[in-house]
Amino acid sequence: MSINKFNCEGYYDPTTYEALTNIEQEERALRAFRPIVYICSPFSGAVDENIAAAQRYSRFAVDNGYIPVAPHLLFPQFLDDSNPKERQLGLFFGNALMSKCAEVWVFGSNISAGMETEIKRAKWKDYRLRYFTENCEEVIDHA
Numbered sequence: 284m285s286i287n288k289f290n291c292e293g294y295y296d297p298t299t300y301e302a303l304t305n306i307e308q309e310e311r312a313l314r315a316f317r318p319i320v321y322i323c324s325p326f327s328g329a330v331d332e333n334i335a336a337a338q339r340y341s342r343f344a345v346d347n348g349y350i351p352v353a354p355h356l357l358f359p360q361f362l363d364d365s366n367p368k369e370r371q372l373g374l375f376f377g378n379a380l381m382s383k384c385a386e387v388w389v390f391g392s393n394i395s396a397g398m399e400t401e402i403k404r405a406k407w408k409d410y411r412l413r414y415f416t417e418n419c420e421e422v423i424d425h426a
Contacts, residue, residue: 318385320344321377321410322353323402325395327364336417340390343419352380355397378404386411390419 286303290296322340325333337353344351354377362369374397381387387405389398389412405412414422 317348317350319350319352319383321381321384321387321401321405322351322355322390323387323398323405324353324355324390325393325398326355326359327395327397336390340388340415340419343415344388352384354380374400377401381405381410382408384410386413389414391415391417 286300286307288295288297288300290299322337322344324337324340326337327333334356337356341351341353341356354373358373358376362373364370364373378401381401381404387401387410389402394402402412416422
């Protein structure tokens, strides 16, 4: 442990020691391993609502100790989803990121065409899939 029980003058200082130890433990916990999860949720259609939902799903992942990857929050910032070639490029980029994730989290009951493609790929690659409702409640008995 890098914290001394004695202050700079050599006196035993348990209060300061305990406080600094707690801070160090909290900092260490923040640096702890967090698995990366792929966030799979709708983008097209009601874009503004879907972006807000994907942000909420990503926050849910963070709050539960994971690092979220949500390509549909990133790639539409510089790729045109209405351009078929750029849409395919975004899906390709997403697939590359998915291969780095420990799990794929599917949110909501509305499965878009893009989500269906991602789910099929995850199944084909035998990635762990988990399903959640729009309210971030896990669906255990998903078919």
